[in-house]
Amino acid sequence: MITQNMTTIDKIIENLISIHPLLTKNLNRSIRSKTSLNPGSLFVLGILNKNEMLSMSEIGCRLSMPKPHVTAHIDKLISEEMVERVFDPNDRRIINVKLTENGKKSFQQIKEVISTEMRQNLNKLDNTRLEELLDAAIRVRTILSEIMTENSTNTGSCNKI
Amino acid sequence: MITQNMTTIDKIIENLISIHPLLTKNLNRSIRSKTSLNPGSLFVLGILNKNEMLSMSEIGCRLSMPKPHVTAHIDKLISEEMVERVFDPNDRRIINVKLTENGKKSFQQIKEVISTEMRQNLNKLDNTRLEELLDAAIRVRTILSEIMTENSTNTGSCNKI
DNA sequence: ATAAATAGTTATACTTTTGTAACCATTTTC
DNA sequence: GAAAATGGTTACAAAAGTATAACTATTTAT
Numbered sequence: 001m002i003t004q005n006m007t008t009i010d011k012i013i014e015n016l017i018s019i020h021p022l023l024t025k026n027l028n029r030s031i032r033s034k035t036s037l038n039p040g041s042l043f044v045l046g047i048l049n050k051n052e053m054l055s056m057s058e059i060g061c062r063l064s065m066p067k068p069h070v071t072a073h074i075d076k077l078i079s080e081e082m083v084e085r086v087f088d089p090n091d092r093r094i095i096n097v098k099l100t101e102n103g104k105k106s107f108q109q110i111k112e113v114i115s116t117e118m119r120q121n122l123n124k125l126d127n128t129r130l131e132e133l134l135d136a137a138i139r140v141r142t143i144l145s146e147i148m149t150e151n152s153t154n155t156g157s158c159n160k161i
Numbered sequence: 162m163i164t165q166n167m168t169t170i171d172k173i174i175e176n177l178i179s180i181h182p183l184l185t186k187n188l189n190r191s192i193r194s195k196t197s198l199n200p201g202s203l204f205v206l207g208i209l210n211k212n213e214m215l216s217m218s219e220i221g222c223r224l225s226m227p228k229p230h231v232t233a234h235i236d237k238l239i240s241e242e243m244v245e246r247v248f249d250p251n252d253r254r255i256i257n258v259k260l261t262e263n264g265k266k267s268f269q270q271i272k273e274v275i276s277t278e279m280r281q282n283l284n285k286l287d288n289t290r291l292e293e294l295l296d297a298a299i300r301v302r303t304i305l306s307e308i309m310t311e312n313s314t315n316t317g318s319c320n321k322i
Numbered sequence: 323a324t325a326a327a328t329a330g331t332t333a334t335a336c337t338t339t340t341g342t343a344a345c346c347a348t349t350t351t352c
Numbered sequence: 353g354a355a356a357a358t359g360g361t362t363a364c365a366a367a368a369g370t371a372t373a374a375c376t377a378t379t380t381a382t
Contacts (some may be wrong), residue, residue, distance in 0.1 A: 008289075008291045009280055009283045009284070012220055012291065012294055012298050013182035013272065014186075014272070014296045015298035015301075016184060016298055017207065017275075017276070017303055018207065018306065019184065019298065019302050019305060020185070020207075020300045021204045021207065021300075022205075022305045022306060024185070025224060027178065027181055028339095029340095032340080038369085040368075041219075046178065046179065046182065050179075055330095056331095057330080062185060064190060065369095066371070067329080067330065067367080068330090068331075069370075071330070071331055071370095088329080089381070090170045091328090092377080093328065093329040093378045094330090094378095094380060095329075097201050112173065115178070117175070118174055118370090119170055121309055122173060122308065124308050125171070127169070130173065132304070133300065133301065133304045134169050134176070135227075135297075136297040136301045137173050137177055137301055138300055138345090139293060139294065140180055140297045141176045141179045144180060144183045144291060145179065145183060147283065147285050147286065148183055148186070160182075190370095193337090193338090199339085200338085200339090201338075201339070201349095216359085216360095217360060218359060221351045227341070228359080229342085229360090229361070230340075231360090245353090252349070253347080253348060253349085255358095256359075323382100324380095324381100325358100325380100325381080326379100326380080327378100327380070328364105328379070328380085329376105329377085329379095330365085330366080331374105331377100331379080332371085332374080332375075333372100333374085334371100334372085334373085334374105335371085335372090336371080337371100338369070338370090339366100339369085340365100340366080340368090342363100342364085343362105343364085343365105343366085344359070344362085344363085344366080345361080345362075345363095346360085346361080347359070347360085348357100348358080348361080348377100350356080350374080352353100352355085352368085
C-alpha cells in the first residue's frame with residue numbers, strides 16, 4: 001500500500017538499507033576479532049589508502065567524524081606505526097597525515113584477513129555471477145562516493161565542530 | 162605491486178569495503194539523530210519486515226547477534242509497540258516475533274526519515290545514473306543476501322551462543 | 323596590533339555494541 | 353524418568369562510538 005508509489009530514489013534507498021546490515025555483519029565482526037584495530041580506525045586507514053595525504057579536518061569531514069575522534073584514531077594508528085604526521089610548512093596549524101610504507105602493507109594484509117568469511121561466501125558463486133556482482137559493486141561504490149564526498153572537496157560546509 | 166594479481170573476488174571485497182563506510186556514515190548518523198531506535202534495533206526491525214515471523218534464535222542467527230542482545234532489542238521494540246511475541250503452540254520454548262501493524266507503518270516512516278540526507282545526495286544524479294544505481298544496488302543486495310543467509314535457513318551451524 | 327577565525331588536542335560523559343557466564347523452562351534422547 | 357540438548361532471559365563487564373566543552377597555537381582580518 002505504501003510501496004506502490006515508490007520513486008527510483010526510494011527503491012535505491014530501500015536496497016541500500018538492506019545492504020548496510022549485510023556488510024556490517026560480515027566486516028565489523030572480522031575487524032574486531034582478527035585485527036588490532038577497531039572499525040573506525042580502519043575507516044580512517046581506508047580513506048588514507050585512497051588519498052595520498054589528508055589533513056586531520058579533511059579526514060573528519062569525509063568520515064563525518066568530529067575532530068576529537070580523528071585525533072584519537074590517528075593516535076592509535078601512529079602507535080601501530082601505520083600512519084605519520086606531516087607538518088605543513090605554509091600553515092603550521094595544519095597537520096597532514098599519510099600512510100607509512102608499513103601502513104600500506106598492513107592495510108592490504110588486513111583486507112585479506114577481514115574478508116576471509118566473505119571470501120568463503122563468495123566462493124559459492126559461479127564466475128558469471130561473480131562478474132555480475134563485481135560490476136554492480138563497482139557502480140554502487142563509484143556513484144556513492146561521487147555524490148557523498150562532494151562537499152568535502154569544497155571549501156565550507158564541512159566545518160561542523 | 163600487490164594489486165596486480167587480484168582475483169574477481171578480491172576486487173569485489175575491495176569495493177564492498179569501500180561501500181561499507183559510505184553507508185555507515187549516511188545511515189547510522191540519521192538513525193541516531195532522527196529516531197528513537199538505535200541501529201541494532203533497526204536491523205532487527207528490518208529483518209522482521211522482510212520475514213513475516215521469526216524466532217528469537219533465528220533473528221540472532223541472521224544478524225550474527227548473540228541471543229541476549231536479541232532479547233534486549235526485542236524488549237526495546239516491544240516497549241515501542243512495534244513488534245509482538247507469538248508463542249509457539251507446538252514448542253513452548255520457542256518465542257516468535259512479528260511486526261505489529263503500527264510497527265509496519267513506523268518502519269516505513271523511519272526509512273523515510275533516515276534517508277533524508279541520502280535522498281538529497283541522490284538528487285544530484287540524473288535519471289540515467291539513478292536507474293544505473295538502482296539496478297546495481299538491487300544486484301548487490303540480492304546476491305549478498307543470497308550467499309550470506311544460507312546457513313541460517315539450515316539446521317545447525319547457527320547455534321553459537 | 324588587536325580581534326576573530328581556523329586547526330588541532332585534551333578531557334569528560336554518555337550511549338551503544340559486544341562478549342560471556344549463569345540461569346530457568348521446555349523438549350528430546352536414551 | 354533421568355540426562356542432555358535447546359530456546360530464551362538475566363546480569364555483568366569491557367570496548368567502541370558519539371557528543372561537547374574548553375583549551376592552545378597559528379593565521380587572517382580589520
